[in-house]
Amino acid sequence: MGDILLFAEQRFGSINETTPELINAAKKYAEIKPGKIIIAILGDSVGEFAKRLSKLPVDEVIKVENPLLKEYTPDGYAKVAFELIKARNPEIILLAHTYQGMDLSPKIATKLNIALASNCSAFELKDGKILWTRPVYNTKLQQKIVLKSTPLMATIERGAFAAATPTDKEANISEHKTELQPNDIRTKVKEVVSVMKGTTDISKEKILVAVGRGIGKPENLPVMKELAKVLGGDIAASRPVVDAGWTERERQVGQSGKTVTPDLYLACGISGAMQHVSGMKKSKCIVAINKDPDAPIFGLAHYGIVGDLMEVVPALIEEAKKIR
Amino acid sequence: MFPLSLNNTIFIIIFLTAVTVFTRRFIQLIGFARLGKPSKIADHIPWRLKTVGSEVFAHSKMFRDFKPGLLHFFIFYGFCIISIGTLEHIVHGIFGGSFRFLGETTYNILYFFIDLFCVLVFFSVIWAAYRRLIVKPKRLVINKHATYDALFILFLIGLLMAAQLIFEGAWINLDPESAPTLMPFGKLTGALLTSLGMQDSLETVKETAWWVHILTVLFFLCYLPYSKHLHIVTAIPNIFFKRIKNRGALYPINLEDEKVTSYGAGSVEELTWKDNFDAYVCTECGRCNEFCPTANTDKPLKPRTLIMDLRHHLVTYGEEKRKGVEHQTLLTGGAISRDVIWDCTTCGACVEACPVDIEHVDKIIDMRRNLVLMKGEMEPEVQKSMNNWESYSNPWGLPPTDRGKWMENLGVTTMAEKKDVDYLYFVGCAASFDERNQKIAKAIVKILQTAKVSFSVLGKEEKCNGETARRLGNEYLGQMLIKSNIEIFKKYNVKKIITSCPHCFNTFKNEYPDFGGNYEVIHHSLLINDLIKEKKLTLKQGANLNVTYHDACYLGRYNQIFEEPREILKSIPGLNVIEMPRNKKQGFCCGAGGGRMWAEETRGTRINVNRVEEAAATGASVVASSCPFCMIMMEDGIKNTNKEASLKPKDIAELVAESLS
């Protein structure tokens, strides 16, 4: 009955959306290997966060407050994590596979001289061992691995688990005083900048609604833009659309345009010619909408709808609005 | 005639001065050109003489544009004949003699032609000036300086002719007994002089006309090396020393030579001296621009400008070197911009058109080689393709194992399965991977199987043959691919290759021998044409369609295959072949050659759209082609101009396959 130690993440005044997912993952873990779920939250003033976390399905919240922890630094956070792990001796340590999780977790694992399973989308118990499922080969394949060191340590893939919802119980909040010294931290955080300076960069988008010649005429673009907006993404385009001057070149996806790997690529009225496909085929989920059932894009897409764009897209907008 | 020996002395001084000025400058110019690398040129003499005969004396290339060809024909022959007269003047000026020693009949005949040509040339010059000032054909519109140069030259020639005629007129009037008898126009001029009341001053008139003529000639001589008129000296040698190697074959770089540390041409010292010399021959006629795809779509690359810029740079560079001054600009990426270097489709229309045999394409390739091989510089999307060739042996970056997928269930054998066949059908990257072109490959397979041709393909062992990598300047990558292919062909003892791609065809036929690969290479249009003639294919009556044929540059212009594809079309019952205005040797490029298929067309208007509009304007409902790149370009252009309903692009193989009974 070992403890399950989690590390929450907070920045820019809020708890990261992956933290409730992490808690849910821990909950699922506790179902197969019962244990106390302890979640640690680090920062300079995290009382509010700790309270919020205590309402989620955890057994204990440990808050670690120190001005040196105001900004995330690997030195600072890893040292604190190590202190906590040494103090609480958990059976398993979990973090979310965020930019921070990715930066921090291997350092902690190495301090402990243990193996780390990163970016896991699932786990199961088999023959007394935990099998971790994770994507490999550019997510084309998946592997299952078994860790041979203890404690176990893994980072959980963003979105692999649903977010845990608050319970009617409130977990106990304890405090840990860290021995962190200013000299321990070698990284100086100078500022945070936004990359989006108004110039279109579709490669940063997680959702792209890509338009091809199948939209027929530029007058049909606004409805496509609306779909993109409603889905929380942006417009991309195939070459003929850009060439025709219907949208900017920065939005072009393809062999001689941008290569994109969004979570969702909605190919609308795009036939799927090689030159275009080579720029988006690594997208996580590809949906194709085209009136030609033989369009090559259907051979590449995960989902397809054969139909008139101008009928399907407005319907998509309506449905998407419902789930917002 | 003028016994004053004082005149002879003055004349000799003036003459020698002019000759010295000309020679000194001309030798300097040759010196600048010779800063370039050596170039082997004095071989195959009979062929060279034949070429000079046809291009110079028969004006074969000039007559492609008939009217200016004719007027230049007059001016050229006029220059040749009248020069004999001028020579006589010079001899007279130095020694005081004449050419009467030739005998009276010969002398009379000579002066008949001199007289005739004076007038022909004079009117040609007026006609030329009229063209330049009033008609203003597109290719003659350059800039003020060039126009003034051209008009000045025409003026000088006109002046020469007028002076000669006036001289003759005065001569006849003064000396009716001894002056040549057959000078009809001279006689007319003489009559004109009389009517103007000049009988009393005829000596003065004659002497003045003589001096005007000779001084103009000598002035012209000094002016030559500073103007485009230098072509009268440089054109014939340039034509004589033209590129022997088949135009379709790039000059390979010897990569084994460890002493070579610089590849391609970054400066005029790295071009061959012949490449440099080309620049002195340019007459700024603009015929190279006429059918050039980039010149016609507002791109910075205009072949004439390229050569004029090269000339200007060469002279500047040469002067800087001579004076020991630091060079202000470089050639590649400087005097010739990167946009110009990369936009070329290597279609060869410029080289085909040039009456003085300037080789534009070779220079561009060498400059590309410098950028790619020395600096690793190329357009980003082209770099992607280079990486794809290296890793996947195809420009799309698709798995090599997918290469034979298109032929599943068609009963096609691979060499690995059956190598004891007559032909290797080299499918090529486009037909292997591109959906639209896979249809063409299938059509070809249908035709070959119907005609019971024995063939196999390479399937997943097939690799790109390196043609395009070479044209993009990556000689190293190109040669690696070539060597790989030769190894594979050796493995299967390949002797005959069928291909449906003119680029594959051109490289296997004209370039592979440079690397030890010698094969009989047949383009599918030739094979299909033969099969039809041998009645191994029966074509049934199809729909009545108007078809226009788009000549592929690498099949037509580079390898002179124009008629066979047309014969194929004509033998399909129901097809009516209409020609586009720019066809055969003057076919307009689709825009994909020279590696441009793999690059963005960011400057000017679209080349393929230009061609598609020409095709559509013929009223044809089908545009037939015989090249996979042309197919992709036509499709793209048709989509872009919303002509899908009225114009369909088809490969000739598809048309034949559809018509098989």
Next chain:
Amino acid sequence: MKIVVCVKEVPDMESRFKLDSKNHKILEEDLVHKMNIFDEFAVEAALQIKEGLNDGSEVIIILMGPERASQTIKKCFAMGGDWGIHLNDPSFDGSDTFVTARVLKNVMRDIKPELILTGVQAEDNLQSQVGQSLAELLGYVHSTNITKLILNSDKKSLTINRELENGKEEVLELPLPAILTIQSGINNPRYPSLPGIMKAKTKKLEKWGPTNIGMKSDEVGLVGNKRDIVDLFIPESAKVAEMIKGDPKEAAKKLISILHDKEKVI
């Protein structure tokens, strides 16, 4: 200054992978191998620093992989890398990130570089661990997902941009020695020039096994691993495109529900 770049050769990700289910591996037949894409950016970043310094600094390439991977090291040389070490020994085969980090630590003991660059992750294993672990083992400071890298004028520290979620980046200052994992898009990896390719043939490339770094063969490879792969498979969704039937309204409804609930992309 010595800048080490840790490079890996991976199979081309465009390949249609065939599985050796028994051994939980992919079949190597017909595969094209190339440099891990993220490592290309790292090599370019290292070369740019070296060229900026112009003081005889070296870019050293370290690669762990089989014989065929030497072509990747040669490519790094052709780009401008100065010399390299190919950790090429059968006992290294199948090493996981735990082992790899420790092997590299022992390599670095001899080289003592001021800066070590790796790619963010290897395209095949997608672990994103080695750089960070190596930093901890060497006692170097580290940062990950670097999108901008400047060596400060004191030549003892770096100013870097680290990628965060939602289009943000943070600007950090770190002292040398440091390890950075480099994100794609930071630069344009150069295309090797031909003189570079020619020179690459003669640059020093050492072949090392476990003994060169004071390790035993049971500390590395499958034997030394701290994790075992027990299965390798093609995930469900990558198999076939699912056609959504129905009239536009129905199809739209189904699609949105799939995207939201199943695929979780919206």
